[in-house]
Amino acid sequence: MKTPGDSGFAFPEWAYKPESSPGSRQIQLWHFILELLRKEEYHDVIAWQGDYGEFVIKDPDEVARLWGARKCKPQMNYDKLSRALRYYYNKRILHKTKGKRFTYKFNFNKLVLVNYPFIDMGSSGSSVPQSAPPVPTGAGTHFRFPPSTPSEVLSPNEDLRSPGGMFSSVARRIGRGSVSDCSDGTSVNSEVEEGNTGVGEERGERGVSGGGGPGGGGGYRSIIHPRLSHETLFRMYGGPGNPAGHHGSRGPTGHRIHQEPLSPFPVSPLPGPGGANLLAPPLSPALSMTPTSHLPYTPSPTLSPMLGSHFSFNPEDMKRYLQAHTQSVYNYGLSPRAFLQYPNIVIPQPHRPAADKAAERGAAERAERAAAGGERGGDRHHHPSLAHSAHHHPRPHSAHPHPHSHPMHHSLHLGEEPPHMSPFKFKLQPPPLGRKQREGQSQSKPRQSSLSSGSGSGSMSSTSGLGSSLSFGSDLSSASGSGVISASSSTQSLNSAGLPKIKVEPISDIESEEEVEVTDISDEDPDERDEEFQLFSSRHLRAAEHHHLANGSATNQHQPHADEDLDEDVFKAPAPPPPGLMPFFTSQHIHSNALRPLPTLKSEPVEPGESTTPPSQTGSAGATQTKCIPLKLRFKRRWSEDQRMEASQEESDDKKVRPEEDRERGRQSNGCTEMEEDGTGSGEGDSPPPLTYEGSLATPLPSHRRVSAELHRATAQLSLENKDC
DNA sequence: TACGGAAGTC
């Protein structure tokens, strides 16, 4: 069936063995395709065509059938098969030739890379058979593999390009065997297998035959892979021994290697006739099939096994990484000791431009970012090398999941930002923070954002919405200094809505707690408040609060100006009671209602009576006053009496006018009494108490002016004391 | 005809 000439691709037998299919125990579709391509008998079904590596499926159904037979999938059809082929797109093993029906193209580079990772792709410059279509037309030069790109140069794949004569007969045989695995006979046979061996012969054949395959040109057979001289291979893998297909007909020295070397699978990693000795099994087959890239292969020193190292670990990168890490650590506020291990690393100064952005960021956020930034930064730095390697990695997809984008890469910047400024500012704000917490704990409403100047709320929203860093940064920056404080304060004060406003003062936690309970400064106008005010008023408030207590009503009444008043009152005026009244005031007010007194004090000392005095029984308008008035009247009376007495005395000394005096006295008293009585409703004339009082005082009538004066004072004192009555 | 997602099989 096959003419010697058709001995085409030098597919090493291992390529057809299940083991040869990485990740699969069964033959892979691409293997199968190659098989078919290599067999003349199937040329009507599938054949090389067009560009290098390009083939066309002439009879899709038949191919599918064959494939199905091979896989024992009778249901196989071209649709399914093509689906399988399409999966190769992603793997870059295969791609579709657009515009041509049923035409696909192998990416041999991929295949080679996968199967020959150990090959140093970078060096050779020598010519290799170009990917010629199935039909080699001419001399080896024609097939220069990497026409221009050195990178492509060495891929042995080139061999694949020449479908025709590249395969060793042995390989073919084996291949066929594989094809027929499940087949009922449709597929190829074992005849070949039986025929077997004779690799050398095969070579000879091939050489003689002048190249199988359609083109029949032997030209490419002569092509030697610069790097892959069997000698080299032997050297590498130990042994000059030449497995069947690998020794050149010409002799050891030549770099010309026979067909096999040219084939994409010059060396079989697997034990066996095809050169099993050369490679340790794990090498090629173990590697993933996924080709590196559809693009020309770019030498990757890092990957090249020849170089002996898979990763380049650049000290510089490491350094950067560590620095980044440092930064992150710093941001976290971690102990610098962490860096002790890296004495050589300069820890970035935490200096922040203007706005301390970091300041406000939640520790957590910062931590995250910093960490991410640090780590990522580190990763990033590593990446170059890794990326490099990845670049060559067979798997395009997996290789660069996030080629460029390191979301966190800015995090690095963040990390770089020196936190120092911010932290301090932050510290300036403890009150707000504590308060927030307290608020949170207390039932006070968390959200007063509406009222807030907006810095607070805005910041929050922004934070959530945007990158936290930005939002925070803005907040902080804007808020920096007083701004920060104001913002926080506003937030705090914001309770306005219905919440009791708590003026919290940072003085101490304990105090604050107390305040929380007591302070209900409700209804303040947030707007009116200042931070300063808060700060400085707070103490007053506290004091006041202590006195105020939970008396909501009182506060409410004050609402409009409560704060202001309080501020002023508390602050400016520790309640300046009327000069003379101080003692009284103190004693009474302190114990009495809290806030009332303050305003009262300012306005009128006298008025308190109103409130305090119970409504008079009489119900007359003056009723309230009656009680108080009498005192005054009494006093007045007293006073007048004294004077009169004195005068009368002087006069009386001479005369006795006594009765008149009494009368007058009565008159006056009446007047007073009236007033009093009006209030009390007790009748005009006399008010018993006054009389009594008077009486007591009056007794010493004959007294001197001095005495009267003293009495006067005393009475005043008494009156004051009794004022409440 | 080709593509690719989704789910399933081995």
Place this chain on the structure above:
DNA sequence: GACTTCCGTA
């Protein structure tokens, strides 16, 4: 993992 099977879409 490498398909296989189905299917919707272009």
